[in-house]
Amino acid sequence: MANNKRDFYEVLGVPKTASDDEIKKAYRKQAKKYHPDLNSGDKESEKNFKEVNEAYEVLSDKSKRANYDQFGHAGVDPNYGGGAAGGYSWGGSPFGQDIDLGDIFSSFFGGDFAGGFGGSQRRANPNAPRRGTDIQTTINISFEEAAKGCKKDVSYKVVDNCKECGGSGAQKGTNPKTCPVCNGAGQTVVSHRTAFGVMQTSRTCDRCHGKGKVVESPCKACSGAGQVQTTKKIEVNIPAGIDDGQILNVGGRGNAGKNAGPSGDLHVYIDVRPHSIFKRRGFDVYCDLPITFVQAALGSEVTVPTLDGRVSYQIHEGTQPGDIFKLKGKGIERLGGRGRGDQFVKVVIEVPRNLSKEQKEILKDLEEHADENNYQTRKGFFEKLKNMFGD
Numbered sequence: 001m002a003n004n005k006r007d008f009y010e011v012l013g014v015p016k017t018a019s020d021d022e023i024k025k026a027y028r029k030q031a032k033k034y035h036p037d038l039n040s041g042d043k044e045s046e047k048n049f050k051e052v053n054e055a056y057e058v059l060s061d062k063s064k065r066a067n068y069d070q071f072g073h074a075g076v077d078p079n080y081g082g083g084a085a086g087g088y089s090w091g092g093s094p095f096g097q098d099i100d101l102g103d104i105f106s107s108f109f110g111g112d113f114a115g116g117f118g119g120s121q122r123r124a125n126p127n128a129p130r131r132g133t134d135i136q137t138t139i140n141i142s143f144e145e146a147a148k149g150c151k152k153d154v155s156y157k158v159v160d161n162c163k164e165c166g167g168s169g170a171q172k173g174t175n176p177k178t179c180p181v182c183n184g185a186g187q188t189v190v191s192h193r194t195a196f197g198v199m200q201t202s203r204t205c206d207r208c209h210g211k212g213k214v215v216e217s218p219c220k221a222c223s224g225a226g227q228v229q230t231t232k233k234i235e236v237n238i239p240a241g242i243d244d245g246q247i248l249n250v251g252g253r254g255n256a257g258k259n260a261g262p263s264g265d266l267h268v269y270i271d272v273r274p275h276s277i278f279k280r281r282g283f284d285v286y287c288d289l290p291i292t293f294v295q296a297a298l299g300s301e302v303t304v305p306t307l308d309g310r311v312s313y314q315i316h317e318g319t320q321p322g323d324i325f326k327l328k329g330k331g332i333e334r335l336g337g338r339g340r341g342d343q344f345v346k347v348v349i350e351v352p353r354n355l356s357k358e359q360k361e362i363l364k365d366l367e368e369h370a371d372e373n374n375y376q377t378r379k380g381f382f383e384k385l386k387n388m389f390g391d
Contacts, residue, residue: 005073008055016069020060027056028269031136036157053133126186126212129261132159135254136267141238143275147285147307147332149240154268155233159255162228165219167256169226174217179208186212227256236268240333241283244272277305283332283341290348291315304345306330315347320377323347 009016012026030052032038039045058064058076067075137156145152161167170176178184182205192199204210218224236248247267254264279286289304299317303310306327313325324346331341355363372379 008059011051011055023059126210127259130258131261132255132257132264134264138269138271140271142273146242146272150238152236152238153233154236157229158232159227160230161256162222162226164221167226169215169219169224171217171219176213176215179212179214181205181207184212186210241335242270246270283334285331285343287345288348289345290350293349296349306343319347321349
């Protein structure tokens, strides 16, 4: 069976040695690039988005990834046999390795090799329940909403079972019938006479295209597909303390499954807007507080903004530029309700501009009457110069 799929590692743009974190990071980047919400009506982006999701579904699962690394697409696609599905090995090769005759004969004759030399074939039941694929969407929230938690309505596009036919794809009053060509197997077996004897290959049934059933009277609402794309809206609970780039998983809200299989999940990516005053590091909050030269020199009671509103704080006498003080428990609530972080406030002393003549005279008078001990940093600096160059 020909396979036109691109290599999954190539799809995500990572090497085969990539770690789980590197694969996850690459997936998020590619999924965001091709997301349907950002590329409305672009068929190529829609195709790439599906391809990226399929690649991530395999490479993020250790078992599936191992099968894929060993057998390629045949190891993870139920429509392919051979390698991972019980091909034929010829032990004791003079080259010190087993030879998979299933791969050899399928390359000659096409399809999946089965039946020769007493071998067995495993076929996926085309009518077995299949879980729907996961989907994703992005929600934009404010800094405060992320810190305190909120509820948000989320709209997203999803594949759902057709309400007109109940997902069968058949017009009301009719039912799909077992394919008369493959008898519901979804595959047909073709025999080939070779130098090794009669070999058999399995191919996807041309009549039902691997489904095992045929719809003679297709549903007009879904054109026989059994599923339609629709837009849904749900309310999502955003927990307090969530951070930018984190993902909320909403179970059972993804694409509908097939053959009565369960729906996939909805992954909600959190995008937090930057704040004009606050910055976040973990569960702590940081901000700058501009004060005047006089406030810093003499000390002053100042007003500090916090996530809970304004609070008063006493700046001590002789505060220096860059000094940081902490407001305990004024940070962001930790996920799971395990207390709150702290708020760290950095003092920024603003030098006055556009001074009047009278103001300048006052500052000159201050400078003339200042003692060396008023400026400890300056004093220490010039003492170091003396040690370097002498008097």
